[in-house]
Amino acid sequence: MEELGRLGERIDGGFTRAVELMQQCLETRRKIVVCGVGKSGNIGRKFTATLNSTGATCVNLNAQDALHGDLGVLDEGDVVVLLSYSGETAELLTLLPHLRRLDVTLIAITGNVASPLGKNADVVLDVSVQREACPLGLAPTSSTTTMLVLCDALAMVLLEARGFNTDDFAKYHPSGSLGRALLTKVSDVMRQGDALAMVSPATPVASVLTAMTKARAGAAIVVNEDGSLAGVFTHGDFVRAWQADPLVGQNAVAGYMTRKPISISAEKLATEVLAVLEHHRVDDLLVIDTDGRPVGMVDTQDLTRVKWV
Numbered sequence: 001m002e003e004l005g006r007l008g009e010r011i012d013g014g015f016t017r018a019v020e021l022m023q024q025c026l027e028t029r030r031k032i033v034v035c036g037v038g039k040s041g042n043i044g045r046k047f048t049a050t051l052n053s054t055g056a057t058c059v060n061l062n063a064q065d066a067l068h069g070d071l072g073v074l075d076e077g078d079v080v081v082l083l084s085y086s087g088e089t090a091e092l093l094t095l096l097p098h099l100r101r102l103d104v105t106l107i108a109i110t111g112n113v114a115s116p117l118g119k120n121a122d123v124v125l126d127v128s129v130q131r132e133a134c135p136l137g138l139a140p141t142s143s144t145t146t147m148l149v150l151c152d153a154l155a156m157v158l159l160e161a162r163g164f165n166t167d168d169f170a171k172y173h174p175s176g177s178l179g180r181a182l183l184t185k186v187s188d189v190m191r192q193g194d195a196l197a198m199v200s201p202a203t204p205v206a207s208v209l210t211a212m213t214k215a216r217a218g219a220a221i222v223v224n225e226d227g228s229l230a231g232v233f234t235h236g237d238f239v240r241a242w243q244a245d246p247l248v249g250q251n252a253v254a255g256y257m258t259r260k261p262i263s264i265s266a267e268k269l270a271t272e273v274l275a276v277l278e279h280h281r282v283d284d285l286l287v288i289d290t291d292g293r294p295v296g297m298v299d300t301q302d303l304t305r306v307k308w309v
Contacts, residue, residue, distance in 0.1 A: 087115025190296030
């Protein structure tokens, strides 16, 4: 944590410039190329995967293979990110003059800004540490963590700078639980049809309870003749009304409903339902269409049956 704190203090204009260069590169339909060796290479592959998963076109380049033909992956205007804690990794230094002859931008992530790698890069990001977490002070631990955190920070700031949102993220994660969570909309999980209790404002409370029981719902939607929303009547509303008047069952539901219930758009991502329910501390959430008309209901119990929860 101490080394990460030191890293935070070193975030400066170089970091901002690196993000700007990567953003400009992507805006001109070019790509980011990441290259590292050993532990730095492992971090580079993670960095590549994170960038690709957030819509930033990125290629991982093997330093050894690059010298035997894979330099052909580079195009004019690409940004090349070179990772080496020492800044003196032999494979990268051998590759460096060939990269400098190409019209690409070099960003170095190193623990030694005065190294040959640091001196020959267009932008240098300092990930130096005072000591490793290894008891022997030998195994890369603090240094690798610091490099990894910096790469993640670059990816996340680049994501924000590009305006990348959850809908964009869903395009690149169509499979697995994450994909289901991002692609599932409120309309996919809401109650509708026979599972929905819908009544008019003049409906007696007793009849409303019958409709709720039939639909196995904890709330009923009260709608006007033109289909517009009048309110919502919940089991909690009934309990409060009954405590005040045991004969409430014969009265019209309009006198006991909540007129401005909490609602959510049917087109919203289903993951947002949880946040709304928790924030407003309600068990039933009204679902509306683009015109504000009620089209469904989401019950907290329904969410337990959805695989992404």
